[in-house]
Amino acid sequence: MFGSLPRSAKALLCVRVLNQLGAYALAFLAVLAGPDLAAVTLAVFGAAALISRWAGGLLLDRLPPRTIIAVGLASTGAALFVLAAARSPAETVVAVALVGLAFELYEPASQELLARVTGGEQRQDAYALLGTSLVAAGAAGGLLAAVLLPLGVRWLMAVDGLTCVAAGVVALVFLNPDGAAHRPKLREGRWRPPARLMRLTVAGTAFAYGYLAVLMFMPFLLLQRGAPPWLPGLALTGSALLTPLAARLTRRPVNALSHTTVLAAGTALLGGLALVMVLCEGVAITVAAYLAWVAVNSVLLGRWQAMIADSAPPADRPRWFAFHGSSWGVAQPAVPAVVAVAAGGAGGTGPAAFLTAALAFLAVPLLLTVAPGHTRR
Secondary structure (H helix, E strand, O other): OOOOOOHHHHHHHHHHHHHHOOHHHHHHHHHHHOOOOHHHHHHHHHHHHHHHHHHHHHHOOOOOHHHHHHHHHHHHHHHHHHHHHOOOHHHHHHHHHHHHHHHOOHHHHHHHHHHHHOOHHHHHHHHHHHHHHHHHHHHHHHHHHHHHHHHOHHHHHHHHHHHHHHHHHHHHHHOOOOOOOOOOOOOOOOOOOOHHHHHHHHHHHHHHHHHHHHHHHHHHHHHHOOOOOOHHHHHHHHHHHHHHHHHHHOHHHHHOOOHHHHHHHHHHHHHHHHHHHHHOOOHHHHHHHHHHHHHHHHHHOOHHHHHHHHHOOHHHHHHHHHHHHHHHHHHHHHHHHHHHHHHHHHOOHHHHHHHHHHHHHHHHHHHHHOOOOOOOO
16 A cells, blocks of 8 residues: 555655654653643643644645645754753743644645645545554654653653654655645635535544543543553553554455445444443453454544545645644543543543543534535545
8 A cells, every 4th residue: 555655645654654753742741841830731732733733724825735844843843842941830831832833734734745646545545544654653652752751751852852853854855845746726815614614623523522532541441440550551552553454454345435434334333332431341341342442443544634635625625624633623622621521420530531432423423424415525
């Protein structure tokens, strides 16, 4: 699958994998900030990251993807160096804001570049391969974090900054200067998200909520149910190994179906498996249901991006990517807030996370298929 991709797509995958090796550092933002500053720091980062994603989409009106990807990665690396050097609370908050403002600049450009250089089944393969590659790189990055953490959290930020700068240099050297032979004509006038994009973004937000709730609270749920301390890490490693295997085995039969069909059926299965993890309290069945959830989710990797790429008018595609991608920025702060509210009625934090995740997943098929005028591909 990798060998059949255009040169720019291969180069972009290498850039993103290199960057992902250090992306573990952001999981330690709260640790670096400390308990008194953690909530403010995470809120500032979330707001800044949303702004940066929108800025990345708007910049594509004037600049080629390669330039935005390289500048975004280099800026993120520089901001992480500033964060590693920050000492006072004010310096830390400002540095986190700088990281957030650079953090998502390259995301719409990455998705737009893949959309420009691929089409049809190859486009879905490219987005799926990007997703599986990032999962694998994240697993390797976790091992790197385990080695560096004893040296201090600031080392994590510094090494993450180094991988960002290195990825930016690789992007500048190896990506096509224009991103594609056929660059879409810029749209003139004021842009507003159409109803179809709004509906897909609401569906994407529900999916993002469910995904993040499972990801954030799986280790907590296992430990709450009496699992040994080493089991959550082993389960996460197993999921990283299972993802590319499941995606490869299901590639041909799944690619014959429409994006809407795959996403609707897949999210229904994800919702059912999340319910299994709520109702069945044994550690073994929880792990088995989680690995089944990972296998189903691997089939969906890249499917949202491919659907947006196929649905959007070429001139509007960067803004479609930016608008739809903001669903993750909305879902991320919503997960802990909703789980905290639901914990009392659901029997605890862990069950609340998975129950609300199940409801969010089960809402996705309705949002994709019930509303009139939905897109089929």
